[in-house]
Amino acid sequence: MLPFRFIHAADLHLDSPFAGMSGLTDRIRKHLQQSTFIALNRLVQLAVTERVDFVVISGDIYDSSNTSLRAQLRFMEALQVLDEEQIPVYIIHGNHDPLDSPRLAVTMPPLVHIFGSEPETVTAVRRNDGREVAVITGMSYPTSKVTENISLRYDKRATDSDLFHIGLLHANVDGDQEHETYAPCTKKDLISSGYHYWALGHIHSRRILQESPYIVYPGNIQGRHIRETGSKGCYVIDVNEAGTVDMNFHELDTVRWFDKEVSIDHCHHPEELRLDIEELLASIANSYTSGLSMVRIRIKGRGPVHRHLEDGFILDDILTELRRREDNRFGAAGFAGGVWVEGFRLDSGTEIQMEHLLEEDSFIGEMLRLAEAELSGEAGRDSVIGRALKPLMEQAEIRLLLSGISAEEQKEWLRRAMELTAILLLDEQESGGASA
Known part of the structure; x- marks a missing residue:
C-alpha cells in the first residue's frame, strides 16, 4: 500500500x-x-x-x-x-x-x-x-x-x-x-x-x-x-x-463556545461574585487566544448572595458592564483573545436546609418530596411539568417556543419553583410566628 x-x-x-x-x-x-x-x-x-x-x-x-x-x-x-x-x-x-x-x-x-x-x-x-x-x-x-x-x-x-x-x-x-x-x-x-x-x-x-x-x-x-x-x-x-x-x-474555528460554572458557596456579597466571574473570563481568554470566546456562565451553589440575584437586576448590570468593556476592547484590538458573555443562567439557591425540610412531617416537606420524586423521573406529558404546560401548548406561538426547551431545562424550572415556594412558605411562617 x-x-x-x-x-x-x-x-x-x-x-x-x-x-x-x-x-x-x-x-x-x-x-x-x-x-x-x-x-x-x-x-x-x-x-x-x-x-x-x-x-x-x-x-x-x-x-x-x-x-x-x-x-x-x-x-x-x-x-x-x-x-x-x-x-x-x-x-x-x-x-x-x-x-x-x-x-x-x-x-x-x-x-x-x-x-x-x-x-x-x-x-x-x-x-x-x-x-x-x-x-x-x-x-x-x-x-x-x-x-x-x-x-x-x-x-x-x-x-x-x-x-x-x-x-x-x-x-x-x-x-x-x-x-x-x-x-x-x-x-x-x-x-x-x-x-x-x-x-x-x-x-x-x-x-x-x-x-x-x-x-x-x-x-x-x-x-x-x-x-x-x-x-x-x-x-x-x-x-x-x-x-x-x-x-x-x-x-479551524474563529469563535469558540464555553459553558462554565461559578459558585456562590463562598460569596457573601455580589461584588465577590463579580470578581470570581472576571477571574473566570480572564482564564478563558488565556486559554483561547486566536479567536473570540462566547461564554455562558451558570451560577451554582447555595448562599445568601442568591437572594440578591433572584430578581435578575444585579446579573443584568454585571452583564451590561462586561459587554461594554469588551466591546470597547474589540474596537482597538480586534477579536483575538476576546471574551463575550453570551448570558447568565441562575442555577443557585438560598441557604435553606433542604435535606432537613425533606424529612419534615409538614406541608412543606410533603410538597418537596413530591417535587423530588418528579425531578428523579422523566419529564413527560403526564408529569407535573407536562400537566402545568398543557394549557400553554394550546397557543401556537407558545407551543413553538416550548418545543425547543429540553427536559433538563423543564426540570430546572421545577427545581427553582420548588425552592422559591419553600422560601416563601418559610418566610410566611416566620412572619406569622413573629406577629403571634
Whole structure:
C-alpha cells in the first residue's frame, strides 16, 4: 500500500444565521456571521500547507436546504482554489443540503466529485505521482429525510481491492439521542463492511467511535451555539505503507463556545461574585487566544448572595458592564483573545436546609418530596411539568417556543419553583410566628 494523506471534514454549515442571540453589537454579530466562511478559508489553507492528496467532506456543506447565494459562491471559490492546487475534493450532501435543494446551476471544478443519490465508488490518486492510493464510496441524501440504513447499500465488493477503502457517510451511528436519526446504522454494520476508514458527518461533536477500522466524526468546523462547545476543526489523516492510520486534529474555528460554572458557596456579597466571574473570563481568554470566546456562565451553589440575584437586576448590570468593556476592547484590538458573555443562567439557591425540610412531617416537606420524586423521573406529558404546560401548548406561538426547551431545562424550572415556594412558605411562617 502506498502512503498518502487526506483531510476529513464535515458539517461546514456555511452562512449559519446564528439566530436567537440577544444583546449582540453589530461588530459581534457580523463576526459571528462570517465565522463559518473564515473556518472554510482555514480548511483550504490547511489542505495547501499540509500538501494533502485529497479532501473528503461528509455532508451539510450548507446550513439550510434554502441555500444562500453567498454560501454557494464562497464554497465555489474555495473549491476553485483547491482545484488550482491540484487537490481533489470528494463530497456528499446530508440532511441540511440534500440534492433536491434549490441551488445555482454551476459547473464544478474538474477535481471535485459530488456523490449522487445512489452509492458509488471512485478511485483517488496520490498528487505527486498520480498513482492510485484509495477507493472512496459515498452517497448523498436525495431529500432531507433519509431514514433508512443506507450504509447497508454501500458496495462491499470494492474492498476486494488492495487499496485503502474510505466510506463517506452522513448518519447517526448507534442512535445518538441528541441528534436526529437520519440514515441510522450501527458500528457493527460499519465494521462488517470491510472498509478501512468511515468518514462520518452529522454529529457535531468530535468522536472516534472505533479504531481498526476507524469510524470517525470530525465534528463541525465552527461551533454555532452554546451546545457546540470546545474546539472545532478537521482531521488530517496519514496512511502509511502498512495501512496504519495516524490522525491529527487541526482547529479551524474563529469563535469558540464555553459553558462554565461559578459558585456562590463562598460569596457573601455580589461584588465577590463579580470578581470570581472576571477571574473566570480572564482564564478563558488565556486559554483561547486566536479567536473570540462566547461564554455562558451558570451560577451554582447555595448562599445568601442568591437572594440578591433572584430578581435578575444585579446579573443584568454585571452583564451590561462586561459587554461594554469588551466591546470597547474589540474596537482597538480586534477579536483575538476576546471574551463575550453570551448570558447568565441562575442555577443557585438560598441557604435553606433542604435535606432537613425533606424529612419534615409538614406541608412543606410533603410538597418537596413530591417535587423530588418528579425531578428523579422523566419529564413527560403526564408529569407535573407536562400537566402545568398543557394549557400553554394550546397557543401556537407558545407551543413553538416550548418545543425547543429540553427536559433538563423543564426540570430546572421545577427545581427553582420548588425552592422559591419553600422560601416563601418559610418566610410566611416566620412572619406569622413573629406577629403571634
